[in-house]
Amino acid sequence: MEVVEGTSRRVEARDASGRSPIPPAFRSLVWFLAILGSLMLAWELYKVVGRALEGTVPLPVRPDNKSMPHVWDILGVLFTRRLPNEPILLLVLLRESLFTFREALIGFAVGTTVGFALAIAFSQSRLLERAFMPYVVASQTVPLVAIAPIIVIWGAKIGWPVWISVSIISAYLVFFPVAINTLRGLRSPDPTAMELMRSYAAGRRDTLWKVQAPAAMPFIFSALKISATASVVGALVGELPSSLNQGLGRALLSFMYTFITGPEKLFAAILVASVLSMSFVGAIATAEHYVLRNRRGSR
Amino acid sequence: MSEHAVVAEGVGKVFNAGSSDQVEALKGIDLTIGAGEFVSLIGPSGCGKSTLLRLVGDLVQPSAGRLEVNGKTPHRARLDRDYAMVFQKATLLEWRTVGKNVQLPLEIMGVDKAERERRSREFLDLVQLAEFSDHYPWQLSGGMQQRVAIARGLVFDPALLLMDEPFGALDEMTRERMQMELMDIWRRTGKTVVFVTHSIPEAVFLSTRVVVMSPRPGRITDVIDIDLTQPRTFDTRESTPYYEKMTEVREALRAAGVGVE
Ligand SMILES: Nc1ncnc2c1ncn2[C@@H]1O[C@H](COP(=O)(O)OP(=O)(O)O)[C@@H](O)[C@H]1O
């Protein structure tokens, strides 16, 4: 009986690990391309149908090439030069993306650190949580567009490089989901697991690192994926009121000013911006897959 | 070490004292458990079995009376790692392999790596799961998980094993096999076991004494010596004295106004 149970279980285990898992980065890439493709299709469809209906029904956006350039024109403009001695637009935008990504990454690092610190502090003391959680929540009721200029102006007064202010704005968006989700995760272990640790006379630190933090990992990763996008949004929005002449946010702004003469360029920049945050999310999904690979239902 | 593993004198426990949902979970509990005994607590749901076990384990504090574990306060005994708890749920950490789960208490107690590995091998061997050391808990059946939990309880050599319906979630066949294994482990290691159960056959088969409890307020109504010959085997379950003892426990439960399960 023992043997029978043992063998069948082992076969099951081998099955579970033998199934070759599709790398999540690849999976998200396929999804992203599929969604992008459908959007492009819908875009062109809207243009065709819109032109047929024009004048008969009110349309939210005019389907002409000035408001909605063709998908191929948007993709095409990525490979043109604005000035003869400049690289193609794609490379220019990638260079700006790199600058913005650095700001976002710093914001992400600072924001997650602050988020983890708050979550750990709150998980250790209900008193701390009761005293400071209201401020954490209130911080998110202040709209980002309102505080972004203030942070930029203050940063300039102090004499910081502008990208620091932009990173701070990015961190402001990042820390909240990290703090809330991590706290939920640290509180997620089964009460009997906590009693088990107590029965071993385990200290707070052992309980935190051996039970609470591992239990929080799935919560943390879903927060990190939200925060990755938020960090890019924060960096883009942070660049707008700044005096920077670099970055994807600035590029978006200047293409907005020249929309009349070259609408494709704005859409090209938007495309690059979404590819940037998608890659960031994909990188985190890959890390998640690796860290959680041995959990139940992960393979 | 004192020769009494557990001494309770007039122990009472009131939850939420003073509020409208006040519960008198235990009242006037007097019980002495000798070292090396196997004592079962039996009674219907809500009669305070778990609470009594948790009082002994210093997971809740008594409202009245005096408790001693290995001649110390339960708190001191917990700090000295004198006991291990095994719950109805195996409560294994899903991100740790079976071996690492067994090593968890040793890590907390600061045992070095080589010794941890040696002992986890030894105790996984004892529960016949040696070859599953590198598996994850979710790859094991419920019975196997519970055996891992037992190995994890034994691995730091506590004097006392506190078990709260450890086989309650298992099917009948697995359950009987686990009872045999536990008997075997108990005989070989000489631990004191306090065992909570709903099941009359289980209590009679395993125990040297059965403590019968009744609810509202939770109290001890009878203590029955189970003087069946040791070691208990498959044949024990078919012997007349075994049936007589089951009847005696059933009668005691009925006398306590509990009726037969
Ligand atoms: N932490 C608690 N808070 C309030 N009431 C509790 C608590 N633990 C147990 N009780 C109550 O104490 C009584 C005994 O519970 P318990 O010891 O779990 O019984 P048993 O294990 O015999 O089923 C029950 O009425 C239960 O509701």
Ligand SMILES: [Mg+2]
């Ligand atoms: Mg119970």
